[in-house]
Amino acid sequence: MEFELWWLLALPATFGLGWLASRLDLLQLRHDGKHRRDASLAYFRGLNFLLSEQQDKAIDAFIEAVTADPDTVDLHFALGNLFRRRGEYERAVRVHQNLLSRADLPAAERQRAQIALAQDFFKAGLLDRAEAVYTALTGTAYQSEALAALLQIHERTREWNSAIDIAQRLERLGGGSWGRQIAHYWCEIALRQRRDADYSAAQDSLDRAGAADPQAVRPWQLRAVIAEQQGDSAQALAHLRRAATLRPEFASVLAADVARLFRDTQQHQAGLEWLRTQLQESPAIELLDALLSLEPDAEQRRRVSLQYLQAHGSLLAARRAVEQAQASPDNETLRGALEQALDRALANRQRYRCAACGFEARSYAWHCPACMGWDTYPPRRSEELSLTGA
Ligand SMILES: [Zn+2]
Structure with missing residues (x-):
C-alpha cells in the first residue's frame, strides 16, 4: 500500500510536488498525536484553498495531510476527486485503489471508493474496467448512479441489447419512462441487422421500437429504407407517409425521401399535392425544396418560392426565391451576387442545432x-427555428 502511494507521488509532477517525495518516509511511521494534528491543520488549509479555487495549493495541502495521517479516508476521497477533476486519472485511480486495498475499510466506504474508482476509469476512457466496477455496484446504495453510468458505457460501445436491459431496469426502479431511448436502441439494432441483410429480424426490432415509443418517427423511416432496399418503393412511401401522419412536424426530415419515392413510383401529381398540404400545415424549407424538386413547371416553382419568402421572410426562403427568379441576361449578374451574399449570410444558419x-x-x-x-434536434434548420421562435 505504501509502495502504491509512493508510485503515485513519484509520477512526474506537473505542478511542483516533487518535494513530497522527501516526506514519504512519514508514511512508514506510526502516527503520533502531532502527526494527526498536522494532518487536520493541512486538511483545513486544503479546504480553504479549495474554496478559493486554488486547486494546486489544495492538492499540496491534502497530500501533506494524507502523508501525516494515511488512515484518513475522507482525505483520500478529497484528493482522488481533485485529481480526477484535473484530468489526472491515473493518480486518482491510485488514490482510490490505495483505499480499496485496506482490509479494514468499512463496507460503506468501500462502495464509495468503488464508485469513485469507476468514475476515474470512465473518465480515463477505460470503459471495460469502469463497466466491471459499476456492475459490481448494481446491488448497492449506488445502484441508480451505477446503472446510469452503465447505460452511457453501453451507448458508447454500441452494445444496444445491454443498453435496453439497463434502461428497462432503470424504468423498474421508478426513474420515469425510458421508452424514447429504448426505441432508438432497437432502431440501432435494426440498422445492424439490415446491414447483415437479416430483414425479418430487423422488422422485428422495429416492431419493438414502435412498442417502446408509439410516437417514434425513426422506426417508420427505417422500415421505408428496408422496403426500398427490397425493391418495394410503394411500401417505402407508405411508411414515410405514415410517419408524417404520426408527427407532422417531422415531415421536413422525411421530405426529400418522400419526393424521391413519389417520383420513382411515377406519382408526380400526388407528390406535389402531398407536399403542398404538408407545407401548408407544417412549413419548413425542406418541404419547399422537395416541392421544387418535383415541380416541372418553372413558373410554378418561381411562384411557390416567392410565396414561401413572403410568408416566412427568412434568408433560406430568399435564397430559394433568388434561385428560381426568372433568368434574363440583365439580372444574371445581380442574381449571382445575391446568391453569394445569401450563401455567406446562411453559412452558420442552415444547420440543425441540438436543443x-x-x-x-x-x-x-x-x-x-x-x-x-x-x-x-428540433426538425427545423436553425434559421427557421429562430424565426418561428420555437
Ligand atoms: Zn447535444
Whole structure:
C-alpha cells in the first residue's frame, strides 16, 4: 500500500510536488498525536484553498495531510476527486485503489471508493474496467448512479441489447419512462441487422421500437429504407407517409425521401399535392425544396418560392426565391451576387442545432454526437427555428 502511494507521488509532477517525495518516509511511521494534528491543520488549509479555487495549493495541502495521517479516508476521497477533476486519472485511480486495498475499510466506504474508482476509469476512457466496477455496484446504495453510468458505457460501445436491459431496469426502479431511448436502441439494432441483410429480424426490432415509443418517427423511416432496399418503393412511401401522419412536424426530415419515392413510383401529381398540404400545415424549407424538386413547371416553382419568402421572410426562403427568379441576361449578374451574399449570410444558419447543448449538425441527427442526447434536434434548420421562435 505504501509502495502504491509512493508510485503515485513519484509520477512526474506537473505542478511542483516533487518535494513530497522527501516526506514519504512519514508514511512508514506510526502516527503520533502531532502527526494527526498536522494532518487536520493541512486538511483545513486544503479546504480553504479549495474554496478559493486554488486547486494546486489544495492538492499540496491534502497530500501533506494524507502523508501525516494515511488512515484518513475522507482525505483520500478529497484528493482522488481533485485529481480526477484535473484530468489526472491515473493518480486518482491510485488514490482510490490505495483505499480499496485496506482490509479494514468499512463496507460503506468501500462502495464509495468503488464508485469513485469507476468514475476515474470512465473518465480515463477505460470503459471495460469502469463497466466491471459499476456492475459490481448494481446491488448497492449506488445502484441508480451505477446503472446510469452503465447505460452511457453501453451507448458508447454500441452494445444496444445491454443498453435496453439497463434502461428497462432503470424504468423498474421508478426513474420515469425510458421508452424514447429504448426505441432508438432497437432502431440501432435494426440498422445492424439490415446491414447483415437479416430483414425479418430487423422488422422485428422495429416492431419493438414502435412498442417502446408509439410516437417514434425513426422506426417508420427505417422500415421505408428496408422496403426500398427490397425493391418495394410503394411500401417505402407508405411508411414515410405514415410517419408524417404520426408527427407532422417531422415531415421536413422525411421530405426529400418522400419526393424521391413519389417520383420513382411515377406519382408526380400526388407528390406535389402531398407536399403542398404538408407545407401548408407544417412549413419548413425542406418541404419547399422537395416541392421544387418535383415541380416541372418553372413558373410554378418561381411562384411557390416567392410565396414561401413572403410568408416566412427568412434568408433560406430568399435564397430559394433568388434561385428560381426568372433568368434574363440583365439580372444574371445581380442574381449571382445575391446568391453569394445569401450563401455567406446562411453559412452558420442552415444547420440543425441540438436543443440540449447547441451542437450543430449539417444533416438531421437523432442522436447528438456532443451531448449524446436522443431526439434533441428540433426538425427545423436553425434559421427557421429562430424565426418561428420555437
Ligand atoms: Zn447535444
